[in-house]
Amino acid sequence: MTIAATDTAPAGTSRALSCLDVLESEAVHIFREVAGEFERPVILFSGGKDSIVMLHLARKAFTPAPVPFALLHVDTGHNFPEVIAYRDRTVAQHGLRLHVASVQDFIDRGVLRERPDGTRNPLQTVPLLDAIEKNRFDAVFGGGRRDEEKARAKERVFSLRDEFGAWDPRRQRPELWSLYNGRHAPGEHVRVFPLSNWTELDVWQYIEREGIDLPGIYYAHEREVFSRSGMWLTAGEWGGPRDGEQVETRMIRYRTVGDMSCTGAVDSDATTIQAVIAEIATSRLTERGATRADDKLSEAAMEDRKREGYF
Structure with a gap:
């Protein structure tokens, strides 16, 4: 580009x-x-x-x-x-x-x-x-x-x-x-x-307008995840899943990206940028509010x- x-x-x-x-x-x-x-x-x-x-x-x-x-x-x-x-x-x-x-x-x-x-x-x-x-x-x-x-x-x-x-x-x-x-x-x-x-x-509409390439995890894809505290997390060496946490394959995408241990995915079928924009336009939670466990440690x-x- x-x-x-x-x-x-x-x-x-x-x-x-x-x-x-x-x-x-x-x-x-x-x-x-x-x-x-x-x-x-x-x-x-x-x-x-x-x-x-x-x-x-x-x-x-x-x-x-x-x-x-x-x-x-x-x-x-x-x-x-x-x-x-x-x-x-x-x-x-x-x-x-x-x-x-x-x-x-x-x-x-x-x-x-x-x-x-x-x-x-x-x-x-x-x-x-x-x-x-x-x-x-x-x-x-x-x-x-x-x-x-x-x-x-x-x-x-x-x-x-x-x-x-x-x-x-x-x-x-x-x-x-x-x-x-x-x-x-x-x-x-x-x-x-x-x-x-x-x-x-705004960020996603600008990405679409400018034709900016992103890592594929921002778009819906099949991935092995498990549920913890209401979020879908990726298994890894950081310590997940624990006993009783079931790994399953789901169609998900990530709205924000950080440490795997605290970055949750959302269920999604948005495989294109247009679908992602439509999905965000109807969301009532910010990406951090919905998918970042580190922000939920306390109110502040x-x-x-x-x-x-x-x-």
């Missing part, structure tokens, strides 16, 4: 911008703003749909030049194989630089310990902050959106993090007229969310993790 710069109408004419045009223009502006303000930005890239769209927008913002930022993946070691394969294929295809922060490395060194429930999502914070400090990243792009979860709805596009990577809602800065304040003290950094104003439906699970330095 060829990336083209955002188009403009001929001089003396005007055209109405669609919702997707406006969102794309805003995201491209944010990428260029960060490139002008910061010295060492990095893009968080997992191979999930939001980070894929974010990378597409970054390429669009700087074409025909290469993306001026490296990628960073915090690898839990419990990732879906299809997603890791997509990540590596994308990096090779576009000649990108990839940093990998491995949760397993920190476990092997005794810095982190496995959780009793087997999930490693909460363990990503320490490797993330270590990678930011070691590489002196001063701006970190994330694919978070305000519609996903109430803690993310509180966060600005430019989110200041202190020297420990922690987020304090009281230090959020106003962003009137799309003016972004990237000032930060030594040791601090800024998380940047170009997709903050997008919805899940996401906000607590953000205060510790999480995405």
Whole structure:
């Protein structure tokens, strides 16, 4: 797929911008703003749909030049194989630089310990902050959106993090007229969310419009899964299934992708992007609310993790 710069109408004419045009223009502006303000930005890239769209927008913002930022993946070691394969294929295809922060490395060194429930999502914070400090990243792009979860709805596009990577809602800065304040003290950094104003439906409609390729697990396929806490989970070395949890083959797809231990699938027959869009349009639950067990640990699970330095 060829990336083209955002188009403009001929001089003396005007055209109405669609919702997707406006969102794309805003995201491209944010990428260029960060490139002008910061010295060492990095893009968080997992191979999930939001980070894929974010990378597409970054390429669009700087074409025909290469993306001026490296990628960073915090690898839990419990990732879906299809997603890791997509990540590596994308990096090779576009000649990108990839940093990998491995949760397993920190476990092997005794810095982190496995959780009793087997999930490693909460363990990503320490490797993330270590990678930011070691590489002196001063701006970190994330694919978070305000519609996903109430803690993310509180966060600005430019989110200041202190020297420990922690987020304090009281230090959020106003962003009137799309003016972004990237000032930060030594040791601090800024998380940047170009997709903050997008919805899940916007993301999928943009994927359709731009012809963006995704890992196949986002579309309905047969897979061996088992039920836990009302979610369909994939069996794996992380500790599932337990005694009494029956593995069965079902037609499912994933709305979001994370650690296999806490990312649930939904029953679906949506094998095409048009069918996925129709399915999302009728859903009353966000993808995280429906399929992420780590967000259900407590009422403030996401906000607590953000205060510790999480995405």
